[in-house]
Amino acid sequence: MASYLLAGERLVRAVAPGGELEREHLPQKLRAELEAALEKKRKGGDRSSGPARLVSFRLIRDLHQYLRERDSTLYLHELLEGSEIYLPEMVKPPRNPELVARLEKIKIQLANEEYKQITRNVTCQDLRHGGILSDLGKEAAFVCTYLGSQYVFTEMASRVLAALIVASVVGLAELYVMVRVMEGELGEI
Incomplete structure (x- = not known):
């Protein structure tokens, strides 16, 4: 299930120093979490650690709540322009070889039974x-x-x-x- 957002350039620019969110005077904790999430880089260029700039939905909700409380003219949908929901790749667990062998055996038995059923009234x-x-x-x-x-x-x-x-x-x-x-x-x- 999706729980992260792949931040677009608009959100990155807004959080950067001199960006639109700097005028909103974000709480220090919220700003630090956003900056940490947006500045995360892959370790050693490794793609297995996932893409950079992943922001959790919780963090986006906190930002939205803060902007609403302040009656800000900066809207969340504008900040999230160009962002995408991050869906991690689903890793299928390896199949049990014993189970696969049993399934193949059952398939063969069912095919033989079906063949016998079809050909039961056929004579030579x-x-x-x-x-x-x-x-x-x-x-x-x-x-x-x-x-x-x-x-x-x-x-x-x-x-x-x-x-x-x-x-x-x-x-x-x-x-x-x-x-x-x-x-x-x-x-x-």
């Missing part, structure tokens, strides 16, 4: 395309009935109708067998 037979052997029973029943019915019926329509009836009965029988096999497979799962 391709039912969509219907190979030669899969429809052989229906086709053979139709052909045999059609050719055999020429000795019984003389009209073409009667022969086709008889062939369709027999092919439908064979198809229903195959459907019955397929359902019984699937019930057996579902019972095993």
Whole structure:
């Protein structure tokens, strides 16, 4: 959470000797804290210690309170022109290797379970395309009935109708067998 302000040039000039805040006769303690915060330099040019000229919000509130009490014509928003809220860089703690390994294991297990769920009703037979052997029973029943019915019926329509009836009965029988096999497979799962 932000608790510092990166002071802009306007605030630095106002606090400097001869600046706008000198006319306000700031209390010695407040002036000393502001000057100390604004004159802070990085130790040895080191960026890890954070940027220079960081002023705490508490110090800014104290300055604002003092200016209000004195009914000053110098307003805080004018002094803070060009300043920015300082958000320190968030350092993420290193992840526990044991936790990472457990998470990876769980991800793999979940992926395997999802794959099994998706492929549970998939068989190695391709039912969509219907190979030669899969429809052989229906086709053979139709052909045999059609050719055999020429000795019984003389009209073409009667022969086709008889062939369709027999092919439908064979198809229903195959459907019955397929359902019984699937019930057996579902019972095993």
